[in-house]
Amino acid sequence: MYTMDLNADLGESFGAYNIGQDSEMLQWITSANIACGLHAGDPIVMERTVGLAQQRGIAIGAHPGFPDLQGFGRRNMVLAPMEVKAFLLYQIGALAAFVRSAGATLHHVKPHGALYTMAARDRNLARAIAEAVSVFDPNLSLMALAGSQMVEEGHALGIPTIEEAFADRGYDQEGNLIPRSQPGAIIRDPQVVAIRAVQMVRSGFVQAVTGEQVPLSFQSLCIHGDNPNACAIAQAIHQAMVEERIVLRAV
Numbered sequence: 001m002y003t004m005d006l007n008a009d010l011g012e013s014f015g016a017y018n019i020g021q022d023s024e025m026l027q028w029i030t031s032a033n034i035a036c037g038l039h040a041g042d043p044i045v046m047e048r049t050v051g052l053a054q055q056r057g058i059a060i061g062a063h064p065g066f067p068d069l070q071g072f073g074r075r076n077m078v079l080a081p082m083e084v085k086a087f088l089l090y091q092i093g094a095l096a097a098f099v100r101s102a103g104a105t106l107h108h109v110k111p112h113g114a115l116y117t118m119a120a121r122d123r124n125l126a127r128a129i130a131e132a133v134s135v136f137d138p139n140l141s142l143m144a145l146a147g148s149q150m151v152e153e154g155h156a157l158g159i160p161t162i163e164e165a166f167a168d169r170g171y172d173q174e175g176n177l178i179p180r181s182q183p184g185a186i187i188r189d190p191q192v193v194a195i196r197a198v199q200m201v202r203s204g205f206v207q208a209v210t211g212e213q214v215p216l217s218f219q220s221l222c223i224h225g226d227n228p229n230a231c232a233i234a235q236a237i238h239q240a241m242v243e244e245r246i247v248l249r250a251v
Contacts, residue, residue, distance in 0.1 A: 003247040004201050005220035006237060007031035007143070007164065009063055009112065011049035012040035012072075012225065020225040022049055028234035030250045031059040031220065033110045033143070036091035039065030039073025047098045054104040059250035061143060064091035065112030073113035074180070081128035084115070088132035096136075107250065108162060109133045110143035111150070117177060120148035127153045134159050141251065146218040147175050162251045165218040167197035168233060170209045175216060184209040188229050190236035197221055197237045198244050219251045 010026075011034040012019045019040065026032065032053045035041030041049075053060050065073030067087060079087070092109055099106045111119060111129055119125040126149035133142045134157045144150035146163035154161035169177050170184040178185050187193050200206050200221070205213040223234045241248055 001247060002201055002245075003249060004241060005030050005059075005162070005251045006223060006234070006241075006248060007033055007061070007110070007220050008223045008225045008230070008234065009033045009035070009110075010053075010225045011035045011045050011063070013045050014040055014042040014069070021231050022225065023052055024231045025223070025225055025234055026052055026056050026058055028231075028238040029058065029223065030248050031061060031107070033061045033063035033108075033112075034095055035112070036062055036064045036095045038067040038087065038091055039069060039071075039112055043094075043098075046095060047101075050095070050098045050102050050104065054102050059107040060099055060104055061108035061110050062092045062095040062106065063110055063112050064088045064115075066115050068114075073115065076114045076118060081124045084125055084128040085132045085135075088129060089136060092132065092136050106137070106140060108141035108143045109136075110164075116145065119150050120145045120176065123149045123153065126150040127156075130154045130157045130159060143220060145177070146216045162220050163218045164220040164222050165200060165206060165216050166222050166224075167200060167237065168193045168222075168224060168227065171206050171214055173208045173210050173212045173214060175206075175214045178209060182209075186227070188227065188233075190229055190232040193233050194236035194240040198240050198246070201241070201246055202244070
């Protein structure tokens with residue numbers, strides 16, 4: 001029997017700016033990664049999104065990123081590992097306060113954007129992230145790119161680690177996500193993404209943009225909540241998984 005977690009990055013609206021369709025997305029996913037206020041989100045949005053996730057029984061995760069509201073956390077920043085660790089603790093703590101006040105439990109931490117992609121290859125950044133999670137709560141899971149340095153550092157510190165893959169993103173032949181600026185980086189057709197998701201779960205491989213079949217070991221599939229087709233993609237993946245008798249549940 002195949003099982004799979006579907007996660008999405010949510011709570012990324014802030015102030016007068018509305019990003020994504022969080023309440024609709026929560027119909028189709030099993031885990032939510034909620035922005036913590038530095039790359040996106042604000043206290044009101046954080047509290048509301050935690051409440052919505054709790055009502056639906058969705059696993060709640062913190063989604064910390066670089067302090068880069070203007071760039072949506074997708075611009076590379078040069079920070080010392082100790083700074084990265086401090087910024088993560090700050091953000092995890094903020095979301096955890098809303099989780100606690102809602103009577104819920106914080107389930108995992110997943111870094112966002114440029115921090116995520118940089119730490120996938122940079123051992124020092126990966127160690128800083130894993131240390132922040134471990135210091136905050138060693139029972140928290142670290143959600144990270146399958147096969148990345150973050151996964152290795154999480155294992156090294158003995159914290160639970162969830163490896164994730166992306167059905168709506170392009171991969172290179174080494175199993176890394178290709179930059180969003182390159183052709184094929186983002187797949188927007190819901191049916192194409194759904195077929196790709198089922199194939200990834202059943203085969204344990206993903207097709208790179210260059211055609212190779214790349215092996216991946218993962219327990220969660222991510223759907224980007226800020227994609228204009230996010231709800232349609234989430235629904236298509238959910239329905240395809242159900243039709244293929246793949247059990248959907250949080251890790």
